[in-house]
Amino acid sequence: MSAYPSNANRRSFLKQTGRILIGFNLLPLGFCSLQAEGEGEGPSSDKINIDSWIRIGADGQVTILTGKMELGQGIKTAIMQIAAEELDVHMDRVNIIIADTAHTPDERYTSGSASIEGGGMTIRKAAASARHILMDMAAKKLDLNKNILSVADGVVSDGKSSISYWELLTGKRLEGKLLDEVMVKAPADYSLVGTSYPRKDIIDMVSGGEVYVQDLKLPGMLHARVYRPPSYAAKATSVPGEIVNDMPGVVKLVRNGNFIGVIAKEEFQAVKALQVLQAESKWEQSSLYPTQDLLLAKMKEQAKGEEVEKTLKGSFSSNDQTIHALYTKPYQMHASIGPSCALALFDDNGLMVWSHTQGVYPLRKTLADLLDLPEEAIRVKGVPGAGCYGHNGADDVAADAAILAKAYPGFPIRVQWMRYDEHAWEPYGSAMAFELSGNVKNGKISSWQTKLWSDTHSSRPGGKAGHFIAARSLENPREFDAGGYSAGSYRNSIPLYDFPREIIHHKYSGPLRTSALRSLGAYGNVFALESFMDELAYSIQEDPVKFRLDHLKDERAKDVIRMVADKAGWDSGDRKSGMGIAFAQYKNTAAYLAVVVKVVADYINQTYRIGKMTAVIDAGQVINPDGLRNQTEGGMLQAASWTLFEEVKYDESGITSTNWETYPIMRFASVPEIDVHIIERSLEKPLGAGEAAQGPVGAAIANAVFNATGSRLRDLPLRPEKIDWNKL
Incomplete structure (x- = not known):
């Protein structure tokens, strides 16, 4: 099974969805050097290659590839500034592709406030390495000493003769690896880094534009809802399958153990089917323990193991002057304003998932385990969501969509969690x-x-x-x-x-x-x-x-x-x-x-x-x-x-x-x-x-x-x- 989507069916699908997908950064890389060489659109397997991070097209467009996810923190703009600064190109030349297993490097999760510290600095090194190599190429092409050349908006010149980056590459990939000792710009020479360059996505956010995965619409898309149990370990004893399957617009009720989902032509038809499931299904309940009033006592009683960090000589000893205090924090939720959402399409080419996950590669690996598919048969495309703040319901709703898409292949399945789903089923911050x-x-x-x-x-x-x-x-x-x-x-x-x-x-x-x-x-x-x-x-x-x-x-x-x-x-x-x-x-x-x-x-x-x-x-x-x-x-x-x-x-x-x-x-x-x-x-x-x-x-x-x-x-x-x- 080949990685979805990669053949003529995929191209047909992209033609139908081109406008929407481009709006969500699912950009074909036709203008990028890798495809121009006929080597496909996949990411480089080696993150030390410049081409894993930066592509320069024959049309003068520069594309940055990052495995990090835009979560509202503005890293797309910041990373573009870093790259444009080191390459000496205008920002309006720079595009960015984020978190896509078909295009970008595997940078695991976007977490720990590490996007600029980690990925951003790698892109700085990649851009500086690219500039160094391109300057060498220009000096050779112009038959001039490199030391007398300068760059302005991607054009290398000595004041008389000039040649651009894209003319040097002519659509070919930039050969070369990140240079360990490459000279990056001195802060005194910055013109972009350190400036408040405006984020382009803000306008669409405040004007109701199509920004989030919740806004994504695909041709032939069906809508689904998942009926969650009333508690973590509850078991379904009766589900009104016949009633739901006969409801207007319902195309399939999917049940696998206690996983229950309904797929319909229209979103409200799926919601109405969910309401019937909620009203007519019966469950064998389980109890949560310890209850909230006993949590603190049981937390101390049932704790397992301990880890110690100390600079004290000996053990801590208390005396009459010792001050003691007990502080507590409850369970707290991410409380994303927009409940989690994902889309999935399964067909002969494999599985494609659109998700606001914080890690497209870890999600792909885990979906492969869930669905018994090879990883290369799955593509996960990161699309921003309306609120994140950590591990909310994004990965779970992606799994919901993938399960339902595999159960009803050939159609994009959109799963939108309800407010109840998000509040009751997301993983919380620990008490x-x-x-x-x-x-x-x-x-x-x-x-x-x-x-x-x-x-x-x-x-x-x-x-x-x-x-x-x-x-x-x-x-x-x-x-x-x-x-x-x-x-x-x-x-x-x-x-x-x-x-x-x-x-x-x-x-x-x-x-x-x-x-x-x-x-x-x-x-x-x-x-x-x-x-x-x-x-x-x-x-x-x-x-x-x-x-x-x-x-x-x-x-x-x-x-x-x-x-x-x-x-x-x-x-x-x-x-x-x-x-x-x-x-x-x-x-x-x-x-x-x-x-x-x-x-x-x-x-x-x-x-x-x-x-x-x-x-x-x-x-x-x-x-x-x-x-x-x-x-x-x-x-x-x-x-x-x-x-x-x-x-x-x-x-x-x-x-x-x-x-x-x-x-x-x-x-x-x-x-x-x-x-x-x-x-x-x-x-x-x-x-x-x-x-x-x-x-x-x-x-x-x-x-x-x-x-x-x-x-x-x-x-x-x-x-x-x-x-x-x-x-x-």
Whole structure:
């Protein structure tokens, strides 16, 4: 079976869908050098080849290929800026193809705020290598010394003679590998990097254009819905198959064990069939345990194993002066505004899937395991979705679509999750608990201990079908290994501050499905760590800003704290009436961020609101300042929403947070003033910044609430009813 789609049927399909597909970056590479050589359209198998990353067509168009996915973070624009800068071409010459197993390199997942740090820097090296080779070719062609040549918009010239990149290549592939010692541009010579080049996709986003996978329409497309069980392990005992199959527009009811899907000609016909399934089907229920009220106790009781990081000599010892605090974080969801969606087409050529996954290659590998297909028979094309923030329902809905497409071949099948599906079935961010203890002597922390409990923070599809929720419902269910990525649990649990510490991580397998939510464990860990830093500071009546600075050696860390204190007016005397500060370097290796939050308490109505958030971020060399500012503002708002409102609720029957009423998020009326400042360090390497705000914002809000009300809130979310208003 050949990789779909690759023959005349595929070409016919592309002709019918050309306008729509081009709008979604499913670009034929006719203008790219690889196809011009008659070598097909597939990605290079060797990522050290320049042609794996950059193609220059005979028409003067430059195409960048990246295995990273556009998730709203603006990496398409930033990567194009990086490439155009090193190649010395105008941005309007540059196109980009993202995350497509038929075209782009395998860069695994788009996660960990690593797209620019990793893929972006590889493309910088590829572009610089290409420019070096093309300059050599031009010098030879023009019979001139390379040192007297310059480049402007892809045209190499000595002021008299000239030749363009595309004239040099004449449609042929650029032979050559990434050069280890290639000279990249000096920051002083940048004209594009460091500028706020506008994102072209924003216009369509705000004007209702076809941007997202939810908007994608294909000729002959059918619509499907999957009927989920009422709880994780429920089993169907009765399904009204005959009734559903006789409904108008229904073309097939698909049942495989407890996986039940309905395919119809029109979307609302599929929805009506789903409603009948919901009303008439019968299930053997299972119970969730432990229930929410017992979660913390059982988390500690049933934890398995531990991992320890320590700089203490000996073990941590408690005494009468030791300060103790327990902090908790509930299960929280991605809460994507647009429920997950995917399309799939299966025919004699294989399987094609359109998905807003964070990893097209891992998804392809896992679909191959699910459907017993060779990987080369599957093509996965990444298409942006309306909201991501980690491992949401994107991969699961892709599996739904693939199962249904294989059951009804020859037609594109579109599966759109309902709000209930997204809220009740996505993998959540894990509930966590943190026990912190510390001693302070002579103004300095003399010992520190963190005990944390957490479930996995990554159960992404990585090759085994059991990671799909649908695979666990099949007649022959696939096993799920809940081990996952434990390192995500203690992300940012190790303080950047300089003092003796012991960190003990306990693994726990909880009742709800969990995986990667933006920043993984960093949000909870920094919330606890930075709240406790304030508690220790106040225990010796020390200013929280000075207390932090006294425990830091990293000058860049000190710089963001000093600047945010200055920008927020920390020394103006307002801090006693509701200002709180927090700081972290994401992953202790990525961007530095400090934030001051101003909380306004309403003592009469016993509530509070965030008045202003001021942040300073140091992400090293900044490719696009506006993009960095947008990412930081978005992260701050999301973290504020988590901190004020968000908590997944459930009982023994299942998830009860299934809509926006039962899982509220921040609305426009609650959005505070936000002020973001960037420390630009053009001579430093770029640092991942997409998740830098998550942890500090939660802690800064808690610290501000304490300063405004006198109540120290340690259990997220920080709802006003948890405040002891009698303390005022």
